[in-house]
Amino acid sequence: AKAAGRNNYQFFAAEMNQSAAERLNIEGKLRHAIARNELSLVFQPQFSAPGVEPTGVEALLRWHHPTDGLISPARFIPIAEETGLIVDIGDWVLSTACQEMARWIKAGLKPMRMAVNVSARQLRRRDFCETVANALITSGLQPELLELEITESSVMENPQEAILILERLGRMGVTLAIDDFGTGYSSLAYLKLFPIDHLKIDRSFVADIEHDLNDRAIAFGTIALAHSLGLRVIAEGVETEDQLELLRSNACDEVQGYLFSKPLNSAAAFAFLHAKQRA
Ligand code: C2E
Ligand code: CA
Ligand code: CA
Ligand code: CA
Numbered sequence: 001a002k003a004a005g006r007n008n009y010q011f012f013a014a015e016m017n018q019s020a021a022e023r024l025n026i027e028g029k030l031r032h033a034i035a036r037n038e039l040s041l042v043f044q045p046q047f048s049a050p051g052v053e054p055t056g057v058e059a060l061l062r063w064h065h066p067t068d069g070l071i072s073p074a075r076f077i078p079i080a081e082e083t084g085l086i087v088d089i090g091d092w093v094l095s096t097a098c099q100e101m102a103r104w105i106k107a108g109l110k111p112m113r114m115a116v117n118v119s120a121r122q123l124r125r126r127d128f129c130e131t132v133a134n135a136l137i138t139s140g141l142q143p144e145l146l147e148l149e150i151t152e153s154s155v156m157e158n159p160q161e162a163i164l165i166l167e168r169l170g171r172m173g174v175t176l177a178i179d180d181f182g183t184g185y186s187s188l189a190y191l192k193l194f195p196i197d198h199l200k201i202d203r204s205f206v207a208d209i210e211h212d213l214n215d216r217a218i219a220f221g222t223i224a225l226a227h228s229l230g231l232r233v234i235a236e237g238v239e240t241e242d243q244l245e246l247l248r249s250n251a252c253d254e255v256q257g258y259l260f261s262k263p264l265n266s267a268a269a270f271a272f273l274h275a276k277q278r279a
Helices: 002-030 073-083 086-106 128-139 152-157 159-172 188-193 213-228 241-249 266-278
Strands: 039-048 054-065 069-071 113-118 146-151 175-181 198-201 232-235
Touching: 002 073, 039 086, 039 266, 054 073, 054 086, 054 266, 073 086, 086 113, 086 128, 086 146, 086 266, 113 175, 128 146, 128 159, 146 152, 146 159, 152 159, 152 175, 159 175, 159 188, 198 213, 213 232, 213 241
Parallel strands: 054 113, 113 146, 146 175, 175 198, 198 232
Antiparallel strands: 039 054, 054 069
16 A cells, blocks of 8 residues: 555656646747747637627637647646736737727728636736726727626635726726636625626536536526626527527527637638628
């Protein structure tokens, strides 16, 4: 038993070292990613649930490393957050996303929402509101068209502080969404105090909504709660007609997912949205 224990320990230590090495490796490469033009954005359309009209897009970050290929956000965003690299990367995302929507509108797109993910680390920066203001001024995008997606867990880290920041952002005219709703712990009392516009139901509750009664209860309960607080609900990760029908018949306001479109590069997103709006 002792030997087995030691083997387990060695195995565990090796695994830890490997992941530490991998993190270090990613961190080193990520430091140069912006300057080397390795980052890009893709855009996933969002739709009104009843009419299936596009209401906006969510900007999602992609990292193409010249030798490692595409590195998924699930792998590098947590490292970017821990090392603080997310601050520069996040600024780049914000300004690029605003510029893209402003450009699409100039090219004839009906103005619609550009939703951008913001990490806890960015939100805590004293100059975050200035960063947002700069992105808007430089691009010329109307503040009402920018939505910031903030995860439930990042606002709950320090709700008192979050309220002040979100209020400042709200006064600037940008809209706010609570992302990954249901995966963290929210106090309903706080939720009522946040000046937010949207709740996003996490994909993990939508994936099994047809079969898992608990997930269904959470999704439908979230919609009812949100509506009673005057918020609109976006369900993410909608992949099937049955999921859409369940959400639609329970008054979900907006939907996003592979059923409608995968995330698209800028040119494809513009063409997709432009075609939908003409139809
Ligand atoms: P998220 O904000 O919850 O974004 C939704 C994720 O679900 C995206 O993964 C999207 O591509 C994927 N998705 C959308 N529809 C479907 C569907 O129907 N089925 C399935 N299976 N997946 C779907 P992605 O692009 O890999 O991003 C993962 C996470 O990385 C995001 O989760 C977000 O937390 C983070 N992230 C992405 N871009 C940024 C960014 O610019 N800044 C920050 N801070 N985080 C970002
Ligand atoms: Ca999001
Ligand atoms: Ca999510
Ligand atoms: Ca998220």
